[in-house]
Amino acid sequence: MPRKSAAVPVVNEVSAVPADFGMRVVAWQRQHGRHDLPWQNTRDPYRIWLSEIMLQQTQVAAVIEYFQRFVTALPTVAALAQAPADQVMALWAGLGYYSRARNLHRCAKAVVDDHGGVFPADPAVLVTLPGIGRSTAAAIAAFSAGVRTPILDGNVKRVFARVFGIHGYPGERAIETRMWALAEQALPPAGPTQAEDMVAYTQGLMDLGATICSRGKPQCLADPDACPLSPDCVARRDGLTAVLPTPKPRAAIPERSTVMVIVRHDRNVLVQLRPDSGIWGGLWSLPEIAVNAVPFDPELAEDAALAMAQRFGNAARAYLAGELTHVFTHFRLLIRAIRVDLDSASPHIGGDIRWLSLDDLDALGTPAPVRRLLEDQARIGLF
DNA sequence: AAGGCGGGGTG
DNA sequence: CACCCAGCCTT
Numbered sequence: 001m002p003r004k005s006a007a008v009p010v011v012n013e014v015s016a017v018p019a020d021f022g023m024r025v026v027a028w029q030r031q032h033g034r035h036d037l038p039w040q041n042t043r044d045p046y047r048i049w050l051s052e053i054m055l056q057q058t059q060v061a062a063v064i065e066y067f068q069r070f071v072t073a074l075p076t077v078a079a080l081a082q083a084p085a086d087q088v089m090a091l092w093a094g095l096g097y098y099s100r101a102r103n104l105h106r107c108a109k110a111v112v113d114d115h116g117g118v119f120p121a122d123p124a125v126l127v128t129l130p131g132i133g134r135s136t137a138a139a140i141a142a143f144s145a146g147v148r149t150p151i152l153d154g155n156v157k158r159v160f161a162r163v164f165g166i167h168g169y170p171g172e173r174a175i176e177t178r179m180w181a182l183a184e185q186a187l188p189p190a191g192p193t194q195a196e197d198m199v200a201y202t203q204g205l206m207d208l209g210a211t212i213c214s215r216g217k218p219q220c221l222a223d224p225d226a227c228p229l230s231p232d233c234v235a236r237r238d239g240l241t242a243v244l245p246t247p248k249p250r251a252a253i254p255e256r257s258t259v260m261v262i263v264r265h266d267r268n269v270l271v272q273l274r275p276d277s278g279i280w281g282g283l284w285s286l287p288e289i290a291v292n293a294v295p296f297d298p299e300l301a302e303d304a305a306l307a308m309a310q311r312f313g314n315a316a317r318a319y320l321a322g323e324l325t326h327v328f329t330h331f332r333l334l335i336r337a338i339r340v341d342l343d344s345a346s347p348h349i350g351g352d353i354r355w356l357s358l359d360d361l362d363a364l365g366t367p368a369p370v371r372r373l374l375e376d377q378a379r380i381g382l383f
Numbered sequence: 384a385a386g387g388c389g390g391g392g393t394g
Numbered sequence: 395c396a397c398c399c400a401g402c403c404t405t
Contacts, residue, residue: 051400052400053400053401054400055399055400055401056399056400056401056402057388057389057390057398057399057400057401057402058389058390058391058399058400059391059392059398059399059400060399060400061391061392062390062391062392062399063400094389094390095389095390096388096389096390096391097388097389097390097401097402098388098389099387099388099402099403100388100401100402103402103403130402130403131401131402131403132402133401133402133403134401134402135400135401135402136400136401136402139400151400153399153400153401154398154399154400154401155399155400156400158398171385172384173384202400205400206400209400210399210400214393215393215394215397215398215399216393216394217394247396247397247398248397248398250396384405385404385405386403386404386405387402387403387404387405388401388402388403390399391398391399392397392398392399393396393397393398393399394395394396394397
């Protein structure tokens, strides 16, 4: 039977799935898993489908009340299909991701109009319905009809990343493809597996991820017996539970820019004490000027720097003397330095601004990039 | 391949 | 506060 799974090097992972992986999860679920959630202990595809949609990106605890209220108001797919959109949205209000509710309504109508009011049991058909993707289709098919088909939700991704030691953000295409391949391989064996086994297996993976293999404190660290997969778990063996699964890459940090002024007289440079709050709080830095022109206009900046420097002496000229980028945790700061040389200087300046000799740079707390800036100036002989 | 959608819980 | 949650859809 032709299979279109991507030609990714899945061989290592696939061969790493223990033969009894699936049935161990099944046995664990029956003894230790969750059995009393409102959408369990039924094969009613309507309730199962509704719960799966509500549980997309939403935690169990948040869903329970919404689910009860929803099925009380609209107990069947036919009732939902006939309900006004306003009622559907009202029942959903507060759950978030409201396209789920709109798709839910559309899906109910499609089930009534195109499938005789009966939910399909084939995941390949389910996935064609609005709001039902690959994992949700599989969950509905497994829970409502015992179909042997894999799910891959957030819980499963976390469990797999740890058990099989998969590095890389699971939201990334290549990683997700590998995990789907693993999910296929990890299923309990095709021959002997019964419908009820698939219910327990599918629920078991979710339960493991939600209750044992949690994000913050996986219980296996305190008690290896808590997880049926701990004997095979790469992350537990190698102490990687804190770094697997690989977190989502942080968004590119924004870049800000500032213009600093190097006001020089002899070997002295003007420095300014920064406020206690904010970056470099309490450090002596170079004075900054606001240059709002976009794109950056050196002449404007030079004029502004000259005007500022006049307060401290007789300024001869100003010019762009250097640029550097400093990286903080939350942003990159592009620093442009305008240099102003003074013929004469006012000796006494009060408050938070003072002269600093280049020879005394060590005596004051100075931000690293400012220090670099000044050292660069000195290195090329400008002091 | 990446971004949008949302309210809520957790460390 | 950062990160994530029984993901899916659109661009």
